[in-house]
Amino acid sequence: MKVGFIGAGRMTYALCKGFLKSSLVKPSEITASDLNRSKLREIKRDLGIKTAESNVDIVGKNKVVFLAVKPNIIKDILTEINDKSSIEKALFVSIAAGVTTQRIESLLPEKARVIRVMPNTPCLVQSGVCVFTRGKHANESDADLVTEMLNCVGLVEEMPETLMDTVTGLSGSGPAYAFVTIEALADGGVKMGLNREQALRLSAQTLMGAAKLVLESGKHPEVLKDDVCSPGGTSIHALHQLEKGQYRATLMNAVEAGTLRSKELGEPI
Ligand SMILES: NC(=O)C1=CN([C@@H]2O[C@H](COP(=O)(O)OP(=O)(O)OC[C@H]3O[C@@H](n4cnc5c(N)ncnc54)[C@H](OP(=O)(O)O)[C@@H]3O)[C@@H](O)[C@H]2O)C=CC1
Numbered sequence: 001m002k003v004g005f006i007g008a009g010r011m012t013y014a015l016c017k018g019f020l021k022s023s024l025v026k027p028s029e030i031t032a033s034d035l036n037r038s039k040l041r042e043i044k045r046d047l048g049i050k051t052a053e054s055n056v057d058i059v060g061k062n063k064v065v066f067l068a069v070k071p072n073i074i075k076d077i078l079t080e081i082n083d084k085s086s087i088e089k090a091l092f093v094s095i096a097a098g099v100t101t102q103r104i105e106s107l108l109p110e111k112a113r114v115i116r117v118m119p120n121t122p123c124l125v126q127s128g129v130c131v132f133t134r135g136k137h138a139n140e141s142d143a144d145l146v147t148e149m150l151n152c153v154g155l156v157e158e159m160p161e162t163l164m165d166t167v168t169g170l171s172g173s174g175p176a177y178a179f180v181t182i183e184a185l186a187d188g189g190v191k192m193g194l195n196r197e198q199a200l201r202l203s204a205q206t207l208m209g210a211a212k213l214v215l216e217s218g219k220h221p222e223v224l225k226d227d228v229c230s231p232g233g234t235s236i237h238a239l240h241q242l243e244k245g246q247y248r249a250t251l252m253n254a255v256e257a258g259t260l261r262s263k264e265l266g267e268p269i
């Protein structure tokens, strides 16, 4: 299977590394293009994939073409590669935040097969979340192929397009909220006497373990939270501080802000 990437930035790197780890594709079957030559050199050096001289070279030679550039240049890219004969052969998979399948289809020749995905950076370690939605002309086998590929990098779900901006505000941007949380917990540990390395290790493993417990126990987080909080103990005293700081409302606001920004990014300029 031949897979092309237009844009060889952070998310392309994460997806390619995940795909390669799973052995679904070989390095020689992935090609990336990017205006930034140093990014191309880096990804080629690190992952052994092929690189192309131009974006146009990616289309026509690959069964699946990932659009992995910033949302504000999607229009320029699609205008640049718009050649009917080569486009008919490819499935276009866009990971650009906010950009709808309808918008992508409107910039490609009629009947172009388009799937929109919202991945996240933990795909790099095969623990990502990818949610996808199909465009008008993407068929069942396109959805199966994308599911098979994305399964290699973590959890995959298909959802209606109306939810894609919300997914972006939650799982797309979510790793950033988690990293800040891990860092802040570690800062607390350092303040109370742990060294930085110890504190980061404990903090990251604690978040990973808590997430695993939610996923594997099937219990509501409220129940699991209650299991931690002994009457009059340390956890309930600490949680009181989080409630005073409006921790829950702040996280809800973050997801809402990410969602609204995703909608804005998708608006034609
Ligand atoms: N990072 C993330 O966590 C996630 C990102 N996304 C989406 O993925 C897409 C890519 O994001 P990300 O990987 O973070 O961004 P990056 O900036 O890391 O990668 C985009 C790459 O595209 C290059 N580029 C710019 N113009 C062109 C062009 N005309 N032709 C080819 N390449 C070009 C950029 O070069 P240069 O650096 O020189 O500008 C850069 O190397 C975005 O649409 C984003 O919304 C989705 C989910 C998560």
Ligand SMILES: O=C(O)[C@@H]1CCC=N1
Residues within 6 Å of the ligand: 097, 168, 172, 173
């Ligand atoms: O911040 C962004 O716009 C991208 C989309 C989701 C995560 N990163």
